[in-house]
Amino acid sequence: xxxxxxxxxxxxxxxxxxxxxxxxxxxxxxxxxxxxxxxxxxxxxxxxxxxxxxxxxxxxxxxxxxxxxxxx
Amino acid sequence: xxxxxxxxxxxxxxxxxxxxxxxxxxxxxxxxxxxxxxxxxxxxxxxxxxxxxxxxxxxxxxxxxxxxxxxxxxxxxxxxxxxxxxxxxxxxxxxxxxxxxxxxxxxxxxxxxxxxxxxxxxxxxxxxxxxxxxxxxxxxxxxxxxxxxxxxxxxxxxxxxxxxxxxxxxxxxxxxxxxxxxxxxxxxxxxxxxxxxxxxxxxxxxxxxxxxxxxxxxxxxxxxxxxxxxxxxxxxxxxxxxxxxxxxxxxxxxxxxxxxxxxxxxxxxxxxxxxxxxxxxxxxxxxxxxxxxxxxxxxxxxxxxxxxxxxxxxxxxxxxxxxxxxxxxxxxxxxxxxxxxxxxxxxxx
Amino acid sequence: xxxxxxxxxxxxxxxxxxxxxxxxxxxxxxxxxxxxxxxxxxxxxxxxxxxxxxxxxxxxxxxxxxxxxxxxxxxxxxxxxxxxxxxxxxxxxxxxxxxxxxxxxxxxxxxxxxxxxxxxxxxxxxxxxxxxxxxxxxxxxxxxxxxxxxxxxxxxxxxxxxxxxxxxxxxxxxxxxxxxxxxxxxxxxxxxxxxxxxxxxxxxxxxxxxxxxxxxxxxxxxxxxxxxxxxxxxxxxxxxxxxxxxxxxxxxxxxxxxxxxxxxxxxxxxxxxxxxxxxxxxxxxxxxxxxxxxxxxxxxxxxxxxxxxxxxxxxxxxxxxxxxxxxxxxxxxxxxxxxxxxxxxxxxxxxxxxxxxxxxxxxxxxxxxxxxxxxxxxxxx
Numbered sequence: 182x183x184x185x186x187x188x189x190x191x192x193x194x195x196x197x198x199x200x201x202x203x204x205x206x207x208x209x210x211x212x213x214x215x216x217x218x219x220x221x222x223x224x225x226x227x228x229x230x231x232x233x234x235x236x237x238x239x240x241x242x243x244x245x246x247x248x249x250x251x252x253x
Numbered sequence: 254x255x256x257x258x259x260x261x262x263x264x265x266x267x268x269x270x271x272x273x274x275x276x277x278x279x280x281x282x283x284x285x286x287x288x289x290x291x292x293x294x295x296x297x298x299x300x301x302x303x304x305x306x307x308x309x310x311x312x313x314x315x316x317x318x319x320x321x322x323x324x325x326x327x328x329x330x331x332x333x334x335x336x337x338x339x340x341x342x343x344x345x346x347x348x349x350x351x352x353x354x355x356x357x358x359x360x361x362x363x364x365x366x367x368x369x370x371x372x373x374x375x376x377x378x379x380x381x382x383x384x385x386x387x388x389x390x391x392x393x394x395x396x397x398x399x400x401x402x403x404x405x406x407x408x409x410x411x412x413x414x415x416x417x418x419x420x421x422x423x424x425x426x427x428x429x430x431x432x433x434x435x436x437x438x439x440x441x442x443x444x445x446x447x448x449x450x451x452x453x454x455x456x457x458x459x460x461x462x463x464x465x466x467x468x469x470x471x472x473x474x475x476x477x478x479x480x481x482x483x484x485x486x487x488x489x490x491x492x493x494x495x496x497x498x499x500x501x502x503x504x505x506x507x508x509x510x511x512x513x514x515x516x517x518x519x520x521x522x523x524x525x526x527x528x529x530x531x532x533x534x535x536x537x538x539x540x541x542x543x544x545x546x547x548x549x550x551x552x553x554x555x556x557x558x559x560x561x562x563x564x565x566x567x568x569x570x571x572x573x574x575x576x577x578x579x580x581x582x583x584x585x586x587x588x589x590x591x592x593x594x595x596x597x598x599x600x601x602x
Numbered sequence: 603x604x605x606x607x608x609x610x611x612x613x614x615x616x617x618x619x620x621x622x623x624x625x626x627x628x629x630x631x632x633x634x635x636x637x638x639x640x641x642x643x644x645x646x647x648x649x650x651x652x653x654x655x656x657x658x659x660x661x662x663x664x665x666x667x668x669x670x671x672x673x674x675x676x677x678x679x680x681x682x683x684x685x686x687x688x689x690x691x692x693x694x695x696x697x698x699x700x701x702x703x704x705x706x707x708x709x710x711x712x713x714x715x716x717x718x719x720x721x722x723x724x725x726x727x728x729x730x731x732x733x734x735x736x737x738x739x740x741x742x743x744x745x746x747x748x749x750x751x752x753x754x755x756x757x758x759x760x761x762x763x764x765x766x767x768x769x770x771x772x773x774x775x776x777x778x779x780x781x782x783x784x785x786x787x788x789x790x791x792x793x794x795x796x797x798x799x800x801x802x803x804x805x806x807x808x809x810x811x812x813x814x815x816x817x818x819x820x821x822x823x824x825x826x827x828x829x830x831x832x833x834x835x836x837x838x839x840x841x842x843x844x845x846x847x848x849x850x851x852x853x854x855x856x857x858x859x860x861x862x863x864x865x866x867x868x869x870x871x872x873x874x875x876x877x878x879x880x881x882x883x884x885x886x887x888x889x890x891x892x893x894x895x896x897x898x899x900x901x902x903x904x905x906x907x908x909x910x911x912x913x914x915x916x917x918x919x920x921x922x923x924x925x926x927x928x929x930x931x932x933x934x935x936x937x938x939x940x941x942x943x944x945x946x947x948x949x950x951x952x953x954x955x956x957x958x959x960x961x962x963x964x965x966x967x968x969x970x971x972x973x974x975x976x977x978x979x980x981x982x983x
Contacts, residue, residue: 184640185747185805185831186606187604187605187606204603204606211724211751214750214751214869214870215867215869215870216869225805225861227751227805228693228721228722228723228751229721229722229723229751230722230750230754232747232750232808232867232870233808233809233866233867235860235861236861237860239859239860242859243830243857243858243860244608244609244614246838247611247618248614248617250614250618250621250838
């Protein structure tokens with residue numbers, strides 16, 4: 182049950198609903214499980230619910246780690 | 254003044270009317286439906302004869318016959334509808350024999366209660382598709398089933414054509430060393446349909462790629478008469494089509510994932526739905542297998558045609574007793590591209 | 603696609619692969635178990651095996667909630683639909699799992715059971731609202747990732763007075779499964795299954811956090827690296843595991859820092875805790891009864907618990923003799939060790955659940971990797 186995708190919140194809609202975008206595809210999902218989500222944030226979406234915000238700083242650090250592994 | 258009075262026949266109410274059982278009964282009501290709806294739209298010399306069949310001259314060369322039944326749901330989708338789909342589908346099946354399509358038939362199974370306005374949209378769409386393709390619908394049939402026993406409209410089309418001179422195309426002709434090409438991006442049609450069911454919306458709408466490919470085929474066989482295999486990857490997608498050909502020809506295949514064109518939004522929609530674009534249906538694309546020396550000419554011929562601008566060479570045929578289709582992933586590893594197991598269900602896992 | 607494409611980059615993959623090859627000690631073999639079915643699928647789909655040296659071996663664990671769902675529970679679900687004439691709402695993944703009597707949810711549907719596929723738990727609740735005269739039961743499966751949405755809809759059903767909705771709860775817990783594997787005789791005493799470390803699940807961990815794994819690292823002295831969902835994440839996690847083993851460390855490390863924190867999603871955890879409680883024991887397919895490994899609805903939500911709302915006799919169904927799913931789920935056997943793999947048992951005609959779910963070890967190997975089983979003569983030119 183792990184399939185989840187990172188998507189960008191493009192519109193906050195009433196009642197914990199939000200419109201997210203992944204590569205130009207948009208779907209309405211629920212933010213009921215995560216607080217403090219703003220438009221522009223990225224969230225992990227699973228079965229129609231956001232599970233967690235994606236920390237962009239950590240994402241960059243992780244990618245840098247990958248690149249480092251190749252060099253070291 | 255006496256004489257037989259001519260009855261007043263009210264025209265079909267194409268705005269608010271619905272299909273009812275009398276439209277399939279063979280009587281006056283059916284004749285009126287055929288006349289005011291089908292004949293009016295498809296209009297040609299054969300239909301005007303008003304026979305139950307069409308008489309056509311026997312063409313010279315090798316005859317091709319193909320048939321397709323269309324049960325797509327929903328009936329209307331971005332980029333098309335069941336009407337034009339039924340024309341394109343059969344035109345393409347004939348064309349994939351390396352043939353020029355000449356005539357079409359159209360059989361309708363209508364559900365009682367289906368709105369005539371929608372039926373007219375479908376029929377007009379079919380007529381336009383046939384006209385644009387230059388392939389007339391010369392005969393047809395209409396039946397009506399009780400409400401609940403159909404999905405609105407089912408259409409069967411049969412096509413007849415002639416193989417181009419000097420061409421021998423078959424799924425059994427692929428040989429090790431041959432090049433595998435596709436005429437454009439994969440997965441558009443299936444995603445357009447699925448997205449309607451799953452309430453996905455798109456920034457730029459993903460439309461079905463439904464199209465008549467016989468012009469593209471003609472361009473290709475003119476440049477490369479030695480084309481080995483042609484097939485359109487419909488249900489089950491590219492993966493299924495290639496596995497079919499591999500089995501028929503007794504060969505294996507190796508693909509390069511990074512060479513297979515997929516629109517970014519189709520890829521993203523597949524992520525959302527847990528689908529693999531290689532297994533998603535196409536209705537306006539073809540797969541071509543040619544001898545490796547012919548690959549550049551084949552690619553140029555496809556790209557020179559409006560429906561093949563994004564054509565690409567995606568892999569080659571290899572010797573393999575197991576008939577596996579394998580792929581070098583964009584990631585650098587290798588995997589099999591197996592037959593589709595059952596219906597492709599959106600994955601949650 | 604941002605946060606997706608960058609994590610699938612082939613160039614970076616080669617770099618990490620080279621690093622793993624350089625740092626893996628040629629004098630030994632490393633066995634790592636990936637627990638999450640999504641990881642099993644990613645490893646197969648991207649061909650990660652080809653980028654690993656021969657002495658780094660991945661063992662597939664029981665991280666596929668469809669695979670561990672016992673046949674008896676599916677029989678119970680089918681019975682609900684057929685006997686009680688309930689609308690059974692289910693995720694698509696369960697549709698083809700073979701149950702008793704040659705049935706599956708899909709086949710039962712063809713026989714007239716009203717079974718509907720839903721993408722989300724909220725779709726199941728909507729079905730209940732749209733069909734007030736019918737009972738609607740949601741077949742809730744999944745690990746900790748999927749449990750919070752179920753908790754939400756139960757609360758919503760109560761809050762909005764939807765009286766015809768209930769949940770057939772089959773939610774299971776990750777740490778219990780890991781403990782069970784580590785406690786199994788093959789791992790602990792016999793040493794027939796060697797596991798040097800774990801690749802921790804991606805999305806389960808976004809909910810439960812990295813903290814729960816501390817216990818395993820300490821108690822069993824096995825390193826755990828929580829990995830993100832993409833193939834680069836998995837490769838990086840493998841590199842981190844190799845390093846831990848080489849350095850004799852057994853810590854919990856987090857590779858998926860962009861979505862996993864030590865505490866995880868507190869809000870989601872609290873929601874789950876308010877609706878669910880632990881079952882004393884629950885049968886896992888292939889593992890037998892595992893203590894404190896699954897959830898059921900608390901007493902206050904009894905009206906929404908299908909098992910209390912309907913008469914649902916417990917069905918225990920043993921696996922077919924030839925089926926090796928149990929051993930495969932524990933990592934004791936490989937798919938190719940099973941006699942019926944690829945012959946009688948295929949994705950089209952699955953015998954066991956490892957073959958049904960696309961994350962199951964058998965399905966993954968069959969669909970993506972069985973070309974590796976061919977004799978060298980069958981290899982590509």
